[in-house]
Amino acid sequence: MFSTITIDLESWMERKYSFWRRLWEDLEIGYLDEDLLPLLLxxxxxxxxxxxxxxxGRIVVSDSSFPWSREExxxxxxKHEPISxxxxxxxxxxxxxxxxxxNVTGPIIHLSTDSIEYALEILRLARNAGFKHSGIMSINRSKGILLELVTGVYMSQLVKIIDGPVIDINRIEALVNTMNNVLLQxxxxxxxxxxxxxxxxxxxxxxIIRDLKGKGLSVDELLRGSPYKSS
Amino acid sequence: MFSTITIDLESWMERKYSFWRRLWEDLEIGYLDEDLLPLLLxxxxxxxxxxxxxxxGRIVVSDSSFPWSREExxxxxxKHEPISxxxxxxxxxxxxxxxxxxNVTGPIIHLSTDSIEYALEILRLARNAGFKHSGIMSINRSKGILLELVTGVYMSQLVKIIDGPVIDINRIEALVNTMNNVLLQxxxxxxxxxxxxxxxxxxxxxxIIRDLKGKGLSVDELLRGSPYKSS
Structure with a gap:
C-alpha cells in the first residue's frame, strides 16, 4: 500500500518565515526562552x-486539582532556571x-518538516539525543509534518493541600535540590x-542565512559546536 | 512534494496475528493488564x-536517582489498581x-496501522478521547506505522531520600488518596x-472475528458499548 501525503511547499515556506519573524519579535519583547535560541537558530x-x-524546560507551581488540569x-x-x-x-x-x-519538565521542541522521510530522520536524531518520547503529532498540507521532541525528564510533586504542606518542611532543601537536579538534567x-x-x-x-548575517550572527560559528554546557 | 511510504502488507498481517496470539498467551499466564482487554480486542x-x-495505567515505586532512570x-x-x-x-x-x-502513569497504548492516512485518523480519535500526547513514533516497512497513544495524566513524587521521608508522615492519607485519584483519572x-x-x-x-467466536466472545457485544465504568 502507498501512502501519499502532499505538502504545499509554497504555504509551508511562508509559514516558516512567518514563524522565523515571530521568533525575533518574541526575543525582543523577552518572551523567548533564551536557553533555546542557539538550538532554534x-x-x-x-x-x-x-x-x-x-x-x-521549566519549574511551574500551580494551584490545581491535578498537574495536567487546564481549567480551574x-x-x-x-521559571526556566533553578529555584532557590x-x-x-x-x-x-x-x-x-x-x-x-x-511540575518540573524537560525541554519540548515543536518543529515542522516538509516530508515524511525527513520527519523520520529527525525522529532518529532526536532519539539518539535522548528525546525518547518524540513523535509525529499531525500532518497538514500547509503546516507540514508537525513533530514534538520530548525527553522522559519530569517531576510532578504534590507539595500542599488545603490543610497544609504534604512535604516535611525539614526536608525542603533536599526537595528543592532534587527539583533543580531534574531541571538541569x-x-x-x-x-x-x-x-x-x-x-x-x-x-x-x-x-535564513542571509537574515542571520544581517543580524551579525555567524552561521559557521553556530555550526562549529554546541554553545550549551555539557553536564 | 510527495512522500511515499510502502508498507509490506503481508509481513504486516503476519505480525498482527503473531501479536494477537501473544496477547492470549499473556492473558493465560496472567501477564496481561486485564483492564486493557476489552479495548485491545x-x-x-x-x-x-x-x-x-x-x-x-499504574503506580510504580522505584529506588532510583530519577523517575526516568533505567540503569541503577x-x-x-x-500495581495497576489503587494502593491502600x-x-x-x-x-x-x-x-x-x-x-x-x-510514579503514577495514565494509560499508554501502542499500536500499528498500515497507512499514514489511517494513522492520522487514529490520532484524531485518540485526541478526541483525551490522549493528547499521541503521535507516530516510527514507520517501518514490515512493522507498519507505529503509534503511541498517551494522556497527560501522571504524577511523579519524591517521597524519601536516604536520610528519611521527604513527605510529612501525618499527610500520608492525603497523598495516597491523590495518587489513587490520579490513577483512576x-x-x-x-x-x-x-x-x-x-x-x-x-x-x-x-x-480475528472467527478467532473471538471460537473463544466464545461476541463481537456484537464488544461493539455495543464500553465495558468501562464512566467516571
Whole structure:
C-alpha cells in the first residue's frame, strides 16, 4: 500500500518565515526562552525545518486539582532556571484553594518538516539525543509534518493541600535540590540535541542565512559546536 | 512534494496475528493488564490495526536517582489498581540506596496501522478521547506505522531520600488518596477511548472475528458499548 501525503511547499515556506519573524519579535519583547535560541537558530538553518513554540524546560507551581488540569488552574510560579530555597519557602507559604503541585519538565521542541522521510530522520536524531518520547503529532498540507521532541525528564510533586504542606518542611532543601537536579538534567539534553543536529550535512536555507548575517550572527560559528554546557 | 511510504502488507498481517496470539498467551499466564482487554480486542477487530505492549495505567515505586532512570533502578512496588494506606506505609518504611519515587502513569497504548492516512485518523480519535500526547513514533516497512497513544495524566513524587521521608508522615492519607485519584483519572480515559473507537464504521478483520467466536466472545457485544465504568 502507498501512502501519499502532499505538502504545499509554497504555504509551508511562508509559514516558516512567518514563524522565523515571530521568533525575533518574541526575543525582543523577552518572551523567548533564551536557553533555546542557539538550538532554534540551528534548526531553522536547515532548509527542511521550521520551529514553533518550544520550551527549554521549566519549574511551574500551580494551584490545581491535578498537574495536567487546564481549567480551574492558577499558576503560582514559573521559571526556566533553578529555584532557590527561599523562593520555594515563599511559594509554600501561599494560600491555595485546590492542591499545590510543582511540575518540573524537560525541554519540548515543536518543529515542522516538509516530508515524511525527513520527519523520520529527525525522529532518529532526536532519539539518539535522548528525546525518547518524540513523535509525529499531525500532518497538514500547509503546516507540514508537525513533530514534538520530548525527553522522559519530569517531576510532578504534590507539595500542599488545603490543610497544609504534604512535604516535611525539614526536608525542603533536599526537595528543592532534587527539583533543580531534574531541571538541569532536562537542560543537558539541549546540548545533546544541538550536537546531534550540527554534526551532519544538510541543505541550508539561504534566506535564513542571509537574515542571520544581517543580524551579525555567524552561521559557521553556530555550526562549529554546541554553545550549551555539557553536564 | 510527495512522500511515499510502502508498507509490506503481508509481513504486516503476519505480525498482527503473531501479536494477537501473544496477547492470549499473556492473558493465560496472567501477564496481561486485564483492564486493557476489552479495548485491545476492539482495536484488533479493525482490519487496519494491531496492538502491541500497552498499559492501562499504574503506580510504580522505584529506588532510583530519577523517575526516568533505567540503569541503577530497583522497582520496589508495581500495581495497576489503587494502593491502600497500609501498603504505602509499608513501602515507605523500606530501606533505599538512592531516592524513593512514586510514579503514577495514565494509560499508554501502542499500536500499528498500515497507512499514514489511517494513522492520522487514529490520532484524531485518540485526541478526541483525551490522549493528547499521541503521535507516530516510527514507520517501518514490515512493522507498519507505529503509534503511541498517551494522556497527560501522571504524577511523579519524591517521597524519601536516604536520610528519611521527604513527605510529612501525618499527610500520608492525603497523598495516597491523590495518587489513587490520579490513577483512576487515567483509567477513565480508557472508557473514552473505547467509545471513540466503537462509535464508527470500520473494516472488520474476519480472522480475528472467527478467532473471538471460537473463544466464545461476541463481537456484537464488544461493539455495543464500553465495558468501562464512566467516571
Amino acid at each position: 540551528l534548526l531553522n538553518i536547515d532548509r527542511h525545518i521550521y520551529t514553533m513554540s518550544s520550551c527549554s 488552574t492558577s499558576i503560582i510560579f514559573k 530555597f527561599e523562593e520555594f519557602k515563599n511559594i509554600l507559604s501561599r494560600k491555595i484553594v485546590r492542591r499545590m503541585w510543582v 532536562g537542560k543537558s539534553f539541549l546540548d545533546r540535541l544541538y550536537r546531534e543536529f550540527s554534526n551532519r550535512g544538510f541543505e541550508r536555507d539561504e534566506y | 476492539l482495536l484488533n477487530i479493525d482490519r487496519h490495526i494491531y496492538t502491541m505492549s500497552s498499559c492501562s 533502578t530497583s522497582i520496589i512496588f508495581k 494506606f497500609e501498603e504505602f506505609k509499608n513501602i515507605l518504611s523500606r530501606k533505599i540506596v538512592r531516592r524513593m519515587w512514586v 487515567g483509567k477513565s480515559f480508557l472508557d473514552r477511548l473505547y467509545r471513540e473507537f466503537s462509535n464508527r464504521g470500520f473494516e472488520r478483520d474476519e480472522y
